[in-house]
């Protein structure tokens with residue numbers, strides 16, 4: 001009889017262990033992004049979700065992207081997961097930046113919220129005054145703002161300052177992520193704003209939990225808890241104040257069609273004509289020469305000045321890909337090398353247009369050519385040679 005009970009007890013222990021693999025009794029360390037306007041929400045939702053999942057949590061922020069106004073790279077996140085966190089709460093995903101280039105795992109979303117255009121409730125701004133639009137530096141807001149025609153940009157260093165720019169009259173409007181308005185109004189309850197949604201491919205974002213690629217068990221438990229809280233209405237109650245209020249109308253702002261989401265349509269769009277030098281098919285000329293040292297230097301420059309929008313390996317993130325068929329097709333390109341160079345040296349990097357040295361642009365061009373299949377030679381590429389090249393930018397033969 002005694003033996004029997006003991007066996008039963010052992011079996012129960014084993015069964016319990018099998019039901020909660022890997023994370024039984026686990027304590028989960030959760031990080032949020034410091035300075036994010038949604039931190040309060042991220043922590044509140046995390047506490048509830050992990051509670052429902054039967055896990056205890058602690059919060060720590062040390063190190064995630066601290067003091068880096070260019071945001072955080074996926075490589076840095078890898079380190080964060082190794083050292084400090086099991087989960088990152090408040091990870092933003094959108095159709096144009098879904099993190100698919102990373103090895104991270106993502107839960108389903110707990111808040112859908114978008115970028116909006118914000119202005120003072122009682123008009124504000126005299127007729128004829130320049131349309132100054134505030135946006136947070138190096139954020140999607142900046143990309144949305146630069147796509148609007150006839151506006152003057154006021155770049156601010158944080159979402160809070162961006163809202164503040166409208167409150168204090170530094171700008172007539174701001175493009176800002178809606179939770180930043182919620183956070184601002186929490187501190188300044190008397191402030192009244194008008195809000196319209198910013199129609200842009202960069203506008204729609206969802207917050208999710210992010211996990212290291214190995215943490216499939218934890219991800220499943222979190223997803224199950226989120227599903228449960230969605231079904232019983234608890235999630236909606238927690239996030240209600242942070243979601244866009246119903247009845248927010250689309251802005252009438254004229255926007256430039258985003259070039260990269262729909263390559264073929266762009267070619268059909270005549271308003272884009274003339275941006276690049278037209279390809280003259282009667283002039284079959286060779287691509288201008290460039291050397292290996294330039295490719296290496298161009299790659300370094302690209303990583304620091306361009307990768308955050310165009311992607312670490314030119315694959316395109318919030319800006320178009322700079323390699324592959326959409327950029328350099330196998331044949332019949334509508335872009336010339338000189339056209340691309342001129343456009344890039346005038347308009348890029350989008351957050352500091354035209355601010356780099358001519359030779360640096362030439363080195364980046366060498367890196368772009370090399371990345372699209374052109375071979376290096378002993379000769380150096382100058383800015384003048386790049387600018388005057390009428391060669392179509394087709395994919396080069398692989399080196």
Ligand code: HEC
Pocket residue numbers: 138143256258259260302305306307308309310318319320321322326327340343344348349350351364
């Ligand atoms: C802040 C984000 C951002 C940064 C940084 C940035 N770009 Fe861009 N870039 C864009 C966006 C957005 C577009 C698309 C603009 C459009 O189509 O109206 C673009 C377009 C381009 C294009 C045209 C591509 C095409 O197929 O239309 C080139 C070339 C380019 N960028 C090169 C660069 C280079 C080189 C750098 C670094 C020196 C750089 N960009 C930095 C956002 C950025």
